Structure formats: structure tokens, C-alpha cells
Amino acid sequence: MSLFLGKIHYWLYNKIIWYEKIEKDIIKWAQEKKLPIGTWVQDINEKHGPPLEPEPLEQLIDTSNIHGWLQxxxxxxxLRQAALVTQVLNRNMDYKKDLTEIYKNQGKAAAADYQGNAATPEEIFNALNDYILEGMPCDRVNEIVSSSDREFVWKSAICLHTPYWKKVEGNVNNFYELREAWVKAFVEELNPDFIYVRSVDNTHRITRK
Structure with a gap:
């Protein structure tokens, strides 16, 4: 167990915060749609825990178990996001169009927030990795297939998300469709000279137009 917070812990905490922003946007949208979001959120938070408080990491984290707390x-x-999306789509699958727009808008917002270089496909991938939530760094989800000035290709070696969606009796394919919209919006907002494509075998490409 670690007693010290490092750059990687703040990096991961920031990714969790961005993930929770989608949740907040969905809740706001559901309120506007007059859906029973208050009941849903209360039930979801009781089962899976509430979102993080808007406090600095050092005031929230258990410094005697940093890795465990972040996990x-x-x-x-x-779990909360999987349950929330599942509740919405169980009510009406047509709502997926609205959810897709929420994910797209948040992907664009994340791209606008990024302050680093994004001139090459690999730099865009690195920027993406600063925002997208794929477990802990030790999970090593992504495997790089190839990298050039024209294209960066990687594969998802494992899926960390399916167990969460199964637990809430949801369809993980909904997650991948929504996240694909998020990533595409992020990449193309960050650098309009590139596009993002995900293949059916979970191969991902950032390619120069």
C-alpha cells in the first residue's frame, strides 16, 4: 500500500471525474425529459455508491490504500453509468440518439480541455488516454498494433466493462456504441485532419484524412 500521491494518481482521478461528468449530463437530460430520474439515482447510488464529492483528491482518498480506493x-x-444508461434505454430505445449526442458533446468538451500536442496519430492517442477510462494502468487494456505519421492502430486486449453491464442487467454493446461516439468526437475535435474508426474486432484506428 502506498502512502504518497503521485502524478499517476491525479491523472487517474481526473479520468474518473470526466467519466462522472457524462453521468451528470445524462441526469440533467433525464430531468428535462421528465423521467423518474430522482428515484433511479437514489436506487443506483444506494447500490453502487455515490459520485465523488467536488473536493481535491488529497481530501477524499484513503492514503493508506490509494490503489484500492481508486479501483x-x-x-x-x-456501475452507476451502466445502470443509468440501462434504465434510460429500458424506458425507450429511441433515447439512444439523445444519449449519443450527450457523449459526443462531452468528447468535444474533453478535446477542448486538452492542452498538449496533438499533431500526430500517436499524440492524439496519448491525449485520448488522458481522458478515457479503461481501468487501472496495471490492467493494460490496449495493445499497440502499429504507429506511423499517417495512422495509429491499437487493439483492446481485454474488456473490463462487460462485468459491470452484466451486473446491472444491461447490454455492453450500448456502452461501446456510446463510447465510440465519444472517441470519434474527441479525435475529430482535437485535430480535424484525423478520423477515428473502430472495427468489429475491437481494432481502433486514428487515421489521417
Missing amino acids: ERIESAE
Whole structure:
């Protein structure tokens, strides 16, 4: 167990915060649609834990178990979002169009927030990795297939998300469709000279137009 917070812990905490922003946007949208979001949120938070408080990481984290605390926050955020999306789509599958727009808008917002270089496909991938939530760094979800000035290709070696969606009796394909919209919006907002494509075998490409 670690007693010290490092750059990687703040980096991961920021990714969780961005993930929870989608949750907040969905809740706001559901309120406007007059859906029973208050009941849903109360039930979801009781089962899976509430979102993080708007406090600095050092005031929230259990410094005697930094890794465990971050892992628990990831699991809680994943389960809440899976449950929330599932509730919405169980009510009406046509709502997926609205959810897709929410994810797109948040992807664009994340791209606008990024302050680093994004001139090459690999730099865009690195920027994406600063925002997208794929478990803990030790999970090593992504495997790089190839990298050039024209294209960066990677594969998802494992899926960390399916267990969360199964637990809430949801369809993980909904997650991948929504996240694909998020990533596409992020990449193309960050650098309009590139496009993002995900293949059916979970191969991902950032390609120069």
C-alpha cells in the first residue's frame, strides 16, 4: 500500500471525474425529459455508491490504500453509468440518439480541455488516454498494433466493462456504441485532419484524412 500521491494518481482521478461528468449530463437530460430520474439515482447510488464529492483528491482518498480506493471509485462510476444508461434505454430505445449526442458533446468538451500536442496519430492517442477510462494502468487494456505519421492502430486486449453491464442487467454493446461516439468526437475535435474508426474486432484506428 502506498502512502504518497503521485502524478499517476491525479491523472487517474481526473479520468474518473470526466467519466462522472457524462453521468451528470445524462441526469440533467433525464430531468428535462421528465423521467423518474430522482428515484433511479437514489436506487443506483444506494447500490453502487455515490459520485465523488467536488473536493481535491488529497481530501477524499484513503492514503493508506490509494490503489484500492481508486479501483473502488472506478467500479462505482462504471456501475452507476451502466445502470443509468440501462434504465434510460429500458424506458425507450429511441433515447439512444439523445444519449449519443450527450457523449459526443462531452468528447468535444474533453478535446477542448486538452492542452498538449496533438499533431500526430500517436499524440492524439496519448491525449485520448488522458481522458478515457479503461481501468487501472496495471490492467493494460490496449495493445499497440502499429504507429506511423499517417495512422495509429491499437487493439483492446481485454474488456473490463462487460462485468459491470452484466451486473446491472444491461447490454455492453450500448456502452461501446456510446463510447465510440465519444472517441470519434474527441479525435475529430482535437485535430480535424484525423478520423477515428473502430472495427468489429475491437481494432481502433486514428487515421489521417
